[in-house]
Amino acid sequence: MHDLKPLTALGGSEPRIERFAHVTIAENDGLALASVAARMGFEAECHGTLKALLGAVPGPGQAILHDPEAGFWMGPDQWMIGAPKDTHELLADNLKVRFADTASITEQSGAWVCFDLIGPGMADVCERLCGVPIRKMVAGDAQRTVIHQLGCFVIRRADADHLRILGPRASAGTLHHALVTAARSTA
Amino acid sequence: MIIHHPLLGPRDAAEFTYMGDAKLIDRPDWQSETAAQEFYEYGYLRDNPAGWHKELWFHEAGDRSWLVVTRNTLTHEISNVELARDVARARGRSK
Numbered sequence: 001m002h003d004l005k006p007l008t009a010l011g012g013s014e015p016r017i018e019r020f021a022h023v024t025i026a027e028n029d030g031l032a033l034a035s036v037a038a039r040m041g042f043e044a045e046c047h048g049t050l051k052a053l054l055g056a057v058p059g060p061g062q063a064i065l066h067d068p069e070a071g072f073w074m075g076p077d078q079w080m081i082g083a084p085k086d087t088h089e090l091l092a093d094n095l096k097v098r099f100a101d102t103a104s105i106t107e108q109s110g111a112w113v114c115f116d117l118i119g120p121g122m123a124d125v126c127e128r129l130c131g132v133p134i135r136k137m138v139a140g141d142a143q144r145t146v147i148h149q150l151g152c153f154v155i156r157r158a159d160a161d162h163l164r165i166l167g168p169r170a171s172a173g174t175l176h177h178a179l180v181t182a183a184r185s186t187a
Numbered sequence: 188m189i190i191h192h193p194l195l196g197p198r199d200a201a202e203f204t205y206m207g208d209a210k211l212i213d214r215p216d217w218q219s220e221t222a223a224q225e226f227y228e229y230g231y232l233r234d235n236p237a238g239w240h241k242e243l244w245f246h247e248a249g250d251r252s253w254l255v256v257t258r259n260t261l262t263h264e265i266s267n268v269e270l271a272r273d274v275a276r277a278r279g280r281s282k
Binding site: 060061073074075145146151 | 194195199202247248249250251252270272281
């Protein structure tokens, strides 16, 4: 019998947490993700299922911070759905059953690394990292941008000092380095 | 230069990548008698206007959508921005 232990995106057995006086950078290993792309001609049905799932259809640049499933807009007729991994590990399979032929569902949990930036210095750190108008963003705003040459999503969560960053998992170490460098330079 | 994205509002041109003349949407019919000549022109020949030009821009650092931007090559003024898929569908390109 194999005794396999899952590793986080940064390669540890536990998520890595960097604490600074003004901000905490926490690797978030507890997220299951799946993308939803409406199929042509089935946009209305897909919207209906999204609304039933999240309570509303996320518009451009928007996230719906619903519990347990949350979702944000990625592009025209494309959304990302996230949920706690503990309870929704088979998120993509379950969504496929729900959306059937109205949307294409792709498992995304293994494609992204998630970092939570929390603290009073969150906006200062974000400004060093990317060009999103962080001080104008409100809870539920989600933007795709480039951080350290990596295409990332930044999502303003419910708490005013909480920013969630999703970046490419294969470059988790690079993104983490960029976040920590920005945090040090704003300390 | 600021590009007014139809969905996301004004965005810096640095977020976009220029992808060429918007005539690339008008792919020739491969079954045409003169397909070889038409594909030669489609693949290699471009107008180079000093003035208004319809061009494709890819929102690489944003939502990854393709846009048709009508830009004046003399002044960089932008008069119109549309989603490329809307332009293509209006011309019957999407099946």
